[in-house]
Amino acid sequence: MILTLALLAGLIAAWLLIGVVEKFRLGLRFMQALLYVPFRLAYRLADDRIKIARNAAAPVIYVISHQSRLEPALMLSLLPEDTLHILDEVSARSPWFEPWRELGRTIAFNAEHVFVSRRLVRVLKGKGRLAVYLPDAVEPDIKTFRLFRAVTRIAMQADARIVPIFVAGARALPLSLTPADKAPRRWFPRLSISVLEPMTIAELVARNPDQSSNTNALFDRFAEARLFGSDLNRGLFLAIRDAADRVGASHPIIEDVISGALNYRKLFIGARVLGRRFEAVTAPGEAVGLLLPNANGVVLSLVGLLSASRVAAMINYTAGPASVTAAVRTAEIRTVISSRAFIDKASLADIVAAVEEGGAKLLWLEDVRTSVTALDKLAATLLWRWPLQPQNAAKPAVILFTSGSEGTPKAVVLSHRNLLANAMQAEARITISPADILLNVLPVFHSFGLTGGTILPLVTGVKLFLYPSPLHYKLIPEVARKARPTVMFGTDTFLANYARTAKDGDFSSLRFIVAGAEAVKPETRCVYRERFQAEIIEGFGLTEAAPVVAVNTAIHGRDGTVGRLLPAMRMKLEPIEGISGAGRLWLDGPNLMMGYMTSDRPGELQPLDGWHDTGDIVSVDREGFITIRGRAKRFAKIAGEMVSLGAVEMLVQSLWPEEHHAVVAVPDKRRGERIVLVTTADDADPDELRKFGRQAGAADLMVPNDIVKVEEIPVLGSGKTDYVSTRKLAIDRLGLSAAA
Template sequence: MSRTFDANRIRTSLFDALIDASQTHGAKKPILEDQERNPLTYRDLIRASFALGRKLAAMTRSGERVGVMLPASAGGVVTFFALHAFGRTPTMLNFTAGIRNLKAACELAGVKTVLTSHRFVEQGKLHDLIDALEGLTKVVYLEEVRETIGLQDKLFAAAAGALPRQFRAATRPDDPGVILFTSGSFGAPRGVVLTQANLVANCHQIAAHIELDPDWVFFNPLPIFHVFGLTGGVLLPLLTGMKAFEYPSPLHTKQIPPLVKDSKAAVLLATDTFINQYARAAEPGDLSGLKFVVCGAEKVREETHNLITERFGPIPLLEGYGATEASPVIAVNKPTDNRRGTVGGLLPGIETKLEPVEGIPGGGKLYVRGPNVMAGYLQPGGGIEPPHGGWHDTGDVVSVSDDNWIKILGRVKRFAKVGGEMVSLTAAEDLAAAVWPECRHAVVALPDPKKGERLILVTDKRDAESAPLLAHAQTVGAPEIAVPRKIIRVPEIPVLGTGKTDYVALQRIVDAEIRRAA
């Protein structure tokens, strides 16, 4: 159910928030499941966290930043809370980011121990990553840790499960809750420190904004190294009484739709890319039981809205907006008020201010402040740089309606100056998406000696030409300078593990093509 939001009332540590949820909804309530289909109750989760946490505490020190390289799974969730039970800070490692970024993340966070599993490494073919990490950290396999859990550990876990507040490490709401790394879609990832209060607050902000039912199942195929998958797919359901169903990879487009049906999921977390793929692969009825789908990380295309409606009925796709630095949700649409073309209403407790951007009328660069905004960015040497005055610069240019509904106009980095005028690269991508909705498109800007910058369209549309783009631009009244004249056709658009377009990889493709053509 929806509720009012009081930031001071819900200030608590993360493990205590889990204990509170267990007491509210019942220790015996099934609350966590994955594709192995062995559901855990609140009591099971808390006991397992103490049993595993005791072993992990013996090989780490209090307050240590411990690397976690695991998929969305019951084991990944237990590991996260096991570290919290003993006052360690989970540092979520993006195993899709490549060896260089992974090593840089461990060095920046001072990670000495990385937790993973043999099964995950084998199935993900991650041996090269492990080899690289073993030269920098101690890699611990959870299967081997679990084999050492004996009778004493189980007795301890049973006692701790009965009196969790007496056994858990005493931590403060302002202590680190997790260290995450930004997606790196526009450059090198940054280390973000979110406090325990940040994460708990964002869950309560969402619950105050959208009416949630404790009887629902939340299906999460998104990685827990990404803040959307962690907060939306794990913490939100667990702390509000809904069962979290974890699935290890969003890429399994044929397996996920029937499992959504079989798990009786009411809510699915996804990105536009993934929900589009699931809808195409699904059998009739696979997704029909969903109350709604929450989409983040990228813009939801009109074609995706229409595809879901045509195949599965009026299931709302709720586009939302957030940032790792905001735990992450800043705004999201509601099932009862779903405004296409926007990213929804601002969550309660968040302040905003807009800074004018030269050449872009009707909006401004968005700054946000609130109980969900990070402690700060990790600095070399282990320090934390807090946001100035508590304000996080999102880098996004937005417009805000009188009732606090947000529309994204583009990123500051995603504008180009063509012939002295500011052009949104996102708007240029939208032109291509309108002409060829079934395909993926991305636009980048390159320096141009005559016009300042020029637009390059990269697309998987094999026969894409500029003429249809120009014709559509004229039809909708878009300026001709927003139409890319140079088109590069590729087999597929590079994406990150979260489904976002990988603009760093995209820029390399464009640079290589321009050099080849020169």
């Protein structure tokens, strides 16, 4: 009995001592500190940023993501005692919550109704503080979004600052408000508190004046707190391992049509074995080429390179020998990892020769596998959780090569932080969970296929099903029928072709499809809605942004736009003479590249300095939805008027939808430039096009008088139109070489 009492006294003394430490460390009242101690010890809370919230000058509104029943108790322990906490009815009545409820002022409200704002405005104007708990919804429904409007209105009337708070890891708690299949439960996950600097609504709007309404400015700031709840300085290997810890090492994470499925543990074991071999023939920080299809092997190799602190240079094997040689030389690649079976099956002997001509040697995965010993496998099994080399998120992780549709391809250098930030930006905007299955048919050498289709599922626990080619129009619907994906990535061209060959049930498992790289046609969107009940959400990106810049969501979407800017990104529009209601898009954000490597300065990183000029002409509505008007290089200046060549292409496509078309601008002595249509339509007639243009309300300047008929439109390996070659073809056919 005495021993028990002594032990109990010791525990109480330790509790009191830790409470005293917390009181002075965070500036809490003693009772707050005592009731905070259990959270601090149980969840190893990272709480340094809570001082930002405590020190925020009143009037202030703390906007807290309500992921679990824990947040109200935690915030009552940590926020200033004069804060008025607006609780949901369950928290307001829960018996276990009673000790924490006594720490501050609380009122209950019915989430079905908007706040009674006049009373709250009076509280704030008296230098008060409010804590508002908003539902944890990446894509809030109309009812939830009304709460954002109410908070915005109250903040503006009281001139109050907003402080968003997000408790990272709370979704995994047993008291989580998220279903267990979407957030696997853990008794004592490590938690960290993400707190952003106080800002008024006016200050939030001023950050992106071209694209924010008041409520959307608050919503975007709230999403930023979720984004920065992730430690973007972890490095990709550690971020993937963190995901394995959250969902379990036995959680199936990748699968292909040949090798089958691998869980996280097997993924890391295989990656470590490969990484050891890569480490032996390359140097830390060296660019190592990956010449592999969408299959388990490319993910194992990528994670192995990340573990060994090598830079994965993704080789576009469809770009042609000349481009591959240029890529190898530009990035100073000395070793390229590939597979003999893949090279033979895809008939890529010319690409292998191009790699060797660039000065690189091939490292064959078949040879690596045969050299692996039982001791290697045992070591990897025991040490799979640890990377081979120290990880640094600020260092380069991946090199991607731009398509060069309008000029010479460049090597884009992306850091671990760039890629992880972009994946987490997408996760903060689109609802996904470990209950999802993502079908990725886009090649990993393409930025969309790499970040969205590979890195995003790896760091979020979404199972990834890899298919080696997006061109298998008849097979992919059958794969979807068997794999039962809930999410899919694609382009309009690919999606339209899949729909033509698919049976009605093939894509019935899909919740939504993310489409990019080209505009989604209304008919493609319609067929997926009607036949498969799947929503196509259109986005926009560029390799230099790792790549996603903006995206619609299933709930917050607007057809014909590419959605709203991702959290933590800023944009500005540069006016363009001759174009009204739009401007040249410049971007800044944590996902913007480290810089370029170019052929004239191989191996040398040319850092991005400040804002990035995308070269895209866009318009933005008051809700922040972005519409792409065209590339700056895809506008022609005719008699002083700016004409979008992309808009002309859409006009032509509407008239002859079964054919392929490209519109280019060529020199004209009288008017500066003129528009030429290059088309596969044998019966294309200028008069018919002119008549159709008038009916569609198009200006006469938009209608090409010159039509060049070809059997095929020149394309790049990525499938995009090669406008450089198309323009040269048009100039040659029209006899304008001297003028060009």
